[in-house]
Amino acid sequence: MQSSLKVKLLEVFRLRMYFFMSVSAVAFFLLLIQLVNLQLVQGREYQIKALRNRENYIPIPAARGDIYDRNFTEGEKNVMIVSSRPSFNITTIPAKIKSEKELITVIDILSRLLKIDKDEVLSEIKNLNPWDRVVLKEDVEFDTIVKIAAHQERFPNIDWEDASVRVYNSSEMFSHVVGYVGNISFDEYKRLKPEGYRHYQKIGKSGIEKQYDRLLRGRDGYVRRIVDVHQRTEGEEIGMRPQAGDNLVLTIDYNIQNTAYEAMKDLKGAAIVIKPYTGEVLAMVSKPDFDPNLIISKNNISIVKKLQTDAERPFLNRVIQSRYPPASTFKLITAIAALETERAVPEKSYYCPGKFTLKGYKDHDFYDYDAHGTVDMYWAIAKSCSVYFYQLGLLAGPSAIMRYAEDFGLNRRSGIDIPGEVEGFIPSRQWKYKAFGQPWFDGDTVNMSIGQGFVHLTPIGMCNFVSAIVNNGIVYRPRVVREIRTNDNSRVIKSFRRERILEIPLNLLTLEAVKKGMRLSVTSGTSGRLGYLKVPAAGKTGTAQTRSIRQEKYSQHAWFIGYAPYEGPPESAVVTVILVEYGVAGAASAAPIAERIFYKLNELGYFTSAGVASKSL
């Protein structure tokens, strides 16, 4: 009995030891399977992860190209409109920070040290791939870097890297021409990622900076660094050297830009100066403006937002992005339409009593600002006699006026190399019917013939119109970049040639008549101020009635369009278009600005034969 129990117990014991043995074997087998899975099946993925752990790619920013004015001469000290200076950025790769708690702690300390918005940074980090480098603060002072470097244990995984800060040397003066750079937006990044754009880089946001971004930016290089968990460097090598961006030489003359800018100083509006023979823009000013230097840093987003919502719209380039009623400047088109359709001759005179009555179902009076007496076309242009053009417009008919306005490209974009251009608006009979449910009335024609009513044009469009008059119907594409050079200026990569965009077949006699009228305007008409210039100028003023949206002092836009010299070789001619928003009148507000510009152009020798040789292509 005793021994049988013992045998039974031993049997149970041995059975259970076998069970124990099998459980151990199964457990070891499971470990083995997982090991095979990790090391052999997923080995490659984990190798990549290990690589990402220990490798730190520190970008070496490429120098962005400099921008010079048209007087650039190789090997000399030139006027730099835009340049760059070296600086430091504080960056981090969030995935390398051990825990979210640690990340928040580090950002918290940094936000106080660097004076950045903690929540903004954290929300930015949340929206990005954690392995992407995040710039926490740009353009950090060297002392701050030293502080962080000295306490690296308090700032785990916080890097600093070289960066270059864009410097806009003339601040506001070129703001609309060169534009500004800013942080790449999420949409831009998504679109441009295949082209090698990185989310931490800057991108041109407007103007030349945007248009020529691909040339200016160059290509960033990087340093490959082996780091430990505390980001201490164990070794490093240059993975790729940065490639500097190309430099640009503008067609804009710093001196003329300066003159135009100073002349427009306290005004709102637009000014453009162009050489019609090549399409080169010599000056382009839009007011109000902004200082690009203040808004390029990602830490200054609030300033950008404020500017964007400003009712004065300082970001708007009024030369190419705004439409205005052309007012009396449009009378030239009415004149051309009438002459070209042979419904009028310049010598025929009309009597102007200061009022024009349109006969119809119900008579309607159109007024002039003065009673001009008997005027022919030359005097009508010079004195801006509306009554004359009311009748001329009715003679020519609305279709002819619209057709010629369209022939001059006034409802199309010129294709200037600054982004964001809008086209002007020229009405049509169909449009009127669609918009108002009414046919085109004679009253509309009367209004249109003096540039009031539905017509709205851009200053750049008006500029091309004057260019066509000067060039006998040919218009070249306006542009602001003259040539592209390598970053060390040693080599010209591309030199732009003039590009014809319009060729309007016009009778030379027509052009002569219009030019004569414009000259008369300067010598004894509304543009009289320009008569005192040494260079013979020609021009036309305009004063557009407009609704006063805000409580402005004057509710009219002042225009001046003109060119000089009156009768010179076309290659020496310069066209200028001035628009002053809410000015007094074309003659009072816009013409003096043109006067100063022509004076400066003459002083710089643009009109002399020597100047022509050196200043044009």
Next chain:
Amino acid sequence: MIISKDGLSKIDYTLVITVILTVCIGILMIYSAGFDPINKVNSGIFKKQILWFIFGFIIMVGITLLNYQALGEYSMHIYIISIVLLVITLIFGRPVRNTKAWLNFGIITIQPSEFMKLALVIILAKYLEIRERDINRLRELIIPTILTLIPILIVMKQPDFGTAIMFIPILLTMLFVGGADVSHLVSIVTIAAIALIVPMILTYREWAGAEGSNFLLDFFKDVRLLLIVSGVLLFATVVAYVLHFFSVNKFLRKIYVPGSILSLGLLASVIIQNLFKVYQKRRILVFLNPDLDPQGSGYNIIQSKIAIGSGGFFGKGFLKGSQSQLGFLPEKTSDFIFSVVAEEWGFIGAIILISLLGFIIFRGIQIAYESKDKFGALLASGITTIFFFHILINIGMAVGIMPVTGLPLCFVSYGGSNLLMSMICIGILINIRARKFVY
């Protein structure tokens, strides 16, 4: 007779060589893990491990000379001394990372909880040997359970959940091998499971901030209701048991067995729910599921898996593992030393290490199986259980299939107490094997 020299001739040299090889791998890895590639210096802790190994080896040889039966005779003393040491540690211990688990003796620091495992194995082996014939009775399980609960409660107080939990598999395995009724063991496990699951689910829901109400969970939340229900259940069970005592009715047994399991489990859960503080319950929860705390143990697991996975088939080479050398791998000399092996020596190195450890387990089971007496068999299987669970949990944690517990890998991880305890255990195993021939 305490000391006998005739055992020497029957020393298990295969086991000794296996252990030496395993410890050498460990020392090499501790050397590698202690190397700082940036400053090109070694922290030198591998030297300490060598000293501990030499010391442990001498102790092992000494143990081999003893007759293991003496351990049984002094099992109560060993157990009490170990408990006292644990209590002293709790009072005078040096807190390291908020855990009071170490006793400082000037030049050396020991971790009494390591030795407690062996002490528990010895006293359980002795008890189960004495009670061999009656162990299939339920009431015989009460004393072993109490003997196990005492160190568990003390170690939890340190608090070191990893080590505390280790006592439970030791108890269950030894009861199993010792011949306890399997249905009893299953009942105990079920009661423990009910006792844990209810408060854990409640804590988890509270923590995760789960919305909405659930009839069952609302019931569990109400302590009084829970107490009443489990009390009524318990009372019904007792009535059923008493009735069963007077009239042998098989049907009544079907009521009171599951009834008692359920009522005891619920009662225990009420106790746990109300006695433990929220942070304690949360800690147990994190222990069971490290994903709840991804910044803490979750990070460690990820880095360990990267280290092991990136090792590939042949490994990155000695001192060339980027994960361990550059500090991405945490706790690389203790908890995650297996990951260093797998990273630097690849799949091949990991297989060799697992094979060596597997052989030690196999030999331990073999020694238990072949032992000439029940005490030796139970002692050997208890020791093997200690090794087995350390290896399973440590490597399982490193490869990401077990929760992070902070248990060392026997023979390999840096740590004097664990190495010394392991060497003593090996000494005992050799001792048992040598004496199977002596009658």
